[in-house]
Amino acid sequence: xxxxxxxxxxxxxxxxxxxxxxxxxxxxxxxxxxxxxxxxxxxxxxxxxxxxxxxxxxxxxxxxxxxxxxxxxxxxxxxxxxxxxxxxxxxxxxxxxxxxxxxxxxxxxxxxxxxxxxxxxxxxxxxxxxxxxxxxxxxxxxxxxxxxxxxxxxxxxxxxxxxxxxxxxxxxxxxxxxxxxxxxxxxxxxxxxxxxxxxxxxxxxxxxxxxxxxxxxxxxxxxxxxxxxxxxxxxxxxxxxxxxxxxxxxxxxxxxxxxxxxxxxxxxxxxxxxxxxxxxxxxxxxxxxxxxxxxxxxxxxxxxxxxxxxxxxxxxxxxxxxxxxxxxxxxxxxxxxxxxxxxxxxxxxxxxxxxxxxxxx
Amino acid sequence: xxxxxxxxxxxxxxxxxxxxxxxxxxxxxxxxxxxxxxxxxxxxxxxxxxxxxxxxxxxxxxxxxxxxxxxxxxxxxxxxxxxxxxxxxxxxxxxxxxxxxxxxxxxxxxxxxxxxxxxxxxxxxxxxxxxxxxxxxxxxxxxxxxxxxxxxxxxxxxxxxxxxxxxxxxxxxxxxxxxxxxxxxxxxxxxxxxxxxxxxxxxxxxxxxxxxxxxxxxxxxxxxxxxxxxxxxxxxxxxxxxxxxxxxxxxxxxxxxxxxxxxxxxxx
Numbered sequence: 001x002x003x004x005x006x007x008x009x010x011x012x013x014x015x016x017x018x019x020x021x022x023x024x025x026x027x028x029x030x031x032x033x034x035x036x037x038x039x040x041x042x043x044x045x046x047x048x049x050x051x052x053x054x055x056x057x058x059x060x061x062x063x064x065x066x067x068x069x070x071x072x073x074x075x076x077x078x079x080x081x082x083x084x085x086x087x088x089x090x091x092x093x094x095x096x097x098x099x100x101x102x103x104x105x106x107x108x109x110x111x112x113x114x115x116x117x118x119x120x121x122x123x124x125x126x127x128x129x130x131x132x133x134x135x136x137x138x139x140x141x142x143x144x145x146x147x148x149x150x151x152x153x154x155x156x157x158x159x160x161x162x163x164x165x166x167x168x169x170x171x172x173x174x175x176x177x178x179x180x181x182x183x184x185x186x187x188x189x190x191x192x193x194x195x196x197x198x199x200x201x202x203x204x205x206x207x208x209x210x211x212x213x214x215x216x217x218x219x220x221x222x223x224x225x226x227x228x229x230x231x232x233x234x235x236x237x238x239x240x241x242x243x244x245x246x247x248x249x250x251x252x253x254x255x256x257x258x259x260x261x262x263x264x265x266x267x268x269x270x271x272x273x274x275x276x277x278x279x280x281x282x283x284x285x286x287x288x289x290x291x292x293x294x295x296x297x298x299x300x301x302x303x304x305x306x307x308x309x310x311x312x313x314x315x316x317x318x319x320x321x322x323x324x325x326x327x328x329x330x331x332x333x334x335x336x337x338x339x340x341x342x343x344x345x346x347x348x349x350x351x352x353x354x355x356x357x358x359x360x361x
Numbered sequence: 362x363x364x365x366x367x368x369x370x371x372x373x374x375x376x377x378x379x380x381x382x383x384x385x386x387x388x389x390x391x392x393x394x395x396x397x398x399x400x401x402x403x404x405x406x407x408x409x410x411x412x413x414x415x416x417x418x419x420x421x422x423x424x425x426x427x428x429x430x431x432x433x434x435x436x437x438x439x440x441x442x443x444x445x446x447x448x449x450x451x452x453x454x455x456x457x458x459x460x461x462x463x464x465x466x467x468x469x470x471x472x473x474x475x476x477x478x479x480x481x482x483x484x485x486x487x488x489x490x491x492x493x494x495x496x497x498x499x500x501x502x503x504x505x506x507x508x509x510x511x512x513x514x515x516x517x518x519x520x521x522x523x524x525x526x527x528x529x530x531x532x533x534x535x536x537x538x539x540x541x542x543x544x545x546x547x548x549x550x551x552x553x554x555x556x557x558x559x560x561x562x563x564x565x566x567x568x569x570x571x572x573x574x575x576x577x578x579x580x581x582x583x584x585x586x587x588x589x590x591x592x593x594x595x596x597x598x599x600x601x602x603x604x605x606x607x608x609x610x611x612x613x614x615x616x617x618x619x620x621x622x623x624x625x626x627x628x629x
Contacts, residue, residue: 216491223467223478229428230465234482234534235453 025353037292039210042203049199053192061195065263067303068202072256074283074295075209076249081281082290083218084245085225087144089277090135090151091253093158096272097131098124098254099261100168106261107177113185114193117178121201121258128254129247131158136246140239152274159272173268176261186262198259205252210292212248221245282321286328288335297337377441379404379576380425380457380546385435387420394420395431396600402546402576407568409591410580413620416597418580419462422548425578426459427452439546454485458544460535462551462580464527468520472511472530475519476502479534483544505537508567525560528552532564536571547571549579553586565590 035041052064073095081087102124109116139150162168178186185193212218223231224238232238261267270276279302287298302321309317332339380402387395395417402408410418423429425437427449437445439455467475480498481489506512509529519530535547552568553561565586568577581587587594588608595605596617604614611617 219470219474219478222469226467226469227465229449230461230467231478231482232449233426233428233453233459233461234479235450235485236482237448237450 039206039292041293042206046199046203049202050196053195053199058191061191062263063303063307065195065198065259067299068198069256069259069263070280070283070303071296071299072202072205072259073253074280074287074299075205075292076252076256077280078284078287078289078291078295079209079212079218079221080245080249081284082294083213083225084221084242085144086140086242086246087148087281088151088246089148089274089281090139090153090155090158091249091280092272092274092276093135093155094128094132094250094253095257095260095276096158096162096267096269098128098257099267099271100162100174100257101127101254102258102261103174103176103267104167106182107179110179110181113179113182117182117185117197117262120178121255124258124261125251125255128257129251132250132253133243133247136243136250140242140246152277155272155274155277159269159274162269162272168269171269173266173270176265176267178265183265186265194262197262201255201259206292206296208252213292217241217244279321282325286325286336288337291335291337294335294337298335301336378402378438380437380439380578382425382437383435385421385424385437386432387417387424387429388432394600395424397435398597398600398602400425400578400595400602400605402578404576405573406592407572407577407579407590409587409594410578410597411582411584411587411594412597415599417600418597419550421597422459422550422578422580426457426548453482456483456543456545457548458483458535458538458546459548460531460550460552462554464524464531466519466527466530466534469518471516471518472506472522473502473515475530476505476534476537480505480537483538501537505533508536508570509533509563525556528554528556529560529564529567532567536567536575543574545575547575547577549577549581551580551582553581553583561586 049064049068052061056064073091077088077091102120105123106117106120109119135151135154139147139154142150163171168174176186220231220236220241224236224241228238257271260271283298283302284295285298286301287296288294301324305320305324306317309320313319328336378401380400382401383399385395385398385400386393398417398421400408400410400421410421412418420429424431424435427444427447431437431445435445436443439452439457442455444452444455467478470478477498480501481491481494484494484498503512503515506515509532511517511526511529511533519527522530532549532552535549536544538544549568553564556564561583568579568590571577579587579591591608593605593607594611596603596611596614598616598620603616603620604611
């Protein structure tokens with residue numbers, strides 16, 4: 001599609017192309033950048049993740065699964081906040097709705113265990129998406145900071161609903177009451193099956209958001225962020241575009257919530273706290289917004305740092321995240337991914353080309 | 362020939378005007394920005410809208426374009442359909458195009474993509490959808506870019522363009538369309554503001570060339586350009602349409618001379 005060329009890199013490419021001495025290097029770099037912004041890094045990421053299934057202890061598999069779940073969540077939030085400038089602080093609410101839906105529904109289906117689990121996850125996603133759609137109608141009438149506050153309030157409503165309605169077990173939460181055969185799949189001996197499901201979900205999420213970003217829908221969402229009034233004046237209804245994005249990302253968050261519910265086979269209102277929504281935003285900001293892999297990198301940084309810091313500062317590990325956030329904001333306002341790209345390909349390539357053309361040789 | 366309201370009421374009642382608005386009032390708190398303004402646009406005509414700063418020109422355009430709502434009592438018809446309370450995007454689908462005083466473009470997209478988006482949006486008016494007619498839309502985009510001499514730079518990001526070039530893109534977007542889905546009513550908010558001499562000539566030429574088959578309403582401070590381009594002119598002073606007519610009729614009006622034109626500036 002014609003609109004697919006709508007990327008900033010295009011002009012960077014052209015500017016560089018005018019400089020003949022860099023042409024061969026530019027061609028290489030174009031290839032690299034097309035690769036890096038597509039799903040191609042999955043090729044390098046998936047094999048180690050899959051191999052880990054058999055060589056990594058159970059505890060670390062759990063941590064990896066947590067990283068993958070948060071990466072899915074952060075990718076969704078980045079599509080909303082990075083592409084559509086819809087900075088939501090309520091994603092944890094949809095995450096928790098998905099988790100609780102799964103916990104309550106998993107027992108109702110006693111068929112082929114894997115299929116019933118998958119069905120449960122999809123239904124959890126649908127339910128969370130439904131709630132997102134309902135919440136989006138009023139929330140999306142606001143913009144900017146107001147949207148942030150409204151989504152924060154919606155998230156808190158979910159938290160208190162889960163906390164105070166007896167069905168949801170108060171602050172103790174509830175166990176995932178899956179059928180005995182499904183429990184077997186999720187039990188310790190079967191934690192590999194669960195982990196593989198998470199890896200597959202992550203792969204699908206990457207493909208999904210890659211397609212969304214390239215699609216006309218993704219372009220419209222971005223356009224609604226840069227010039228909303230203009231988009232409406234061209235004949236596009238802006239609210240349905242935003243609502244579709246909000247609903248879709250809510251559904252993905254619900255699906256991720258179902259994965260999280262399976263991780264410990266237990267859910268509690270902690271899942272809906274706004275801290276979690278805030279942490280997701282930190283991931284997006286740290287990694288680099290409006291980039292397919294930015295949120296994934298951010299999730300890896302935060303979860304990885306948590307693992308490291310909890311060892312030394314079990315109670316105050318968030319301080320480390322805070323310091324990192326400040327450092328990134330000061331020195332890498334476009335996120336770590338941006339830095340990584342420049343460092344790895346551009347700088348090195350330019351330096352190499354200069355060496356080759358040096359008059360001293 | 363006197364005021365536009367009379368056209369709307371009597372002579373042209375049987376003919377469907379591309380755009381007709383009556384009794385538009387807009388208050389902001391106690392301040393009345395527009396007081397019962399009526400305006401009607403005719404096919405193949407450029408209608409100039411002039412007036413001193415703060416006269417309510419942009420407010421009027423916002424009401425017509427659907428970016429703002431008039432007070433009760435005002436009515437707007439687009440090609441015979443009452444659109445007073447319809448959203449901007451619905452009016453756009455009825456064939457209304459507009460440009461903005463400060464260029465509002467999709468800055469992180471290329472010029473070509475901006476135009477494609479504009480033309481695709483317009484194609485909805487003719488039953489187009491999000492995927493149909495890609496080839497025609499691309500051709501139309503190329504035509505539109507050639508018209509403002511930006512065809513060679515079609516893949517340039519809009520954020521890298523100068524102010525004047527952005528204004529030209531705005532203009533191109535207001536007029537662009539495939540053969541069967543062009544805008545029929547175009548509202549231009551100061552299309553020449555801040556343009557260099559060469560760009561002014563170019564923009565003027567674009568507006569003149571695109572007048573056929575359309576009704577154009579143009580706010581402009583550059584009086585030379587207005588008098589050169591516009592077939593009819595409405596003068597808005599302090600929220601009221603004081604006079605409407607040809608260049609000579611407008612210049613003859615003492616209120617216009619007193620309130621708007623600098624001493625001697627109009628004696629040409």
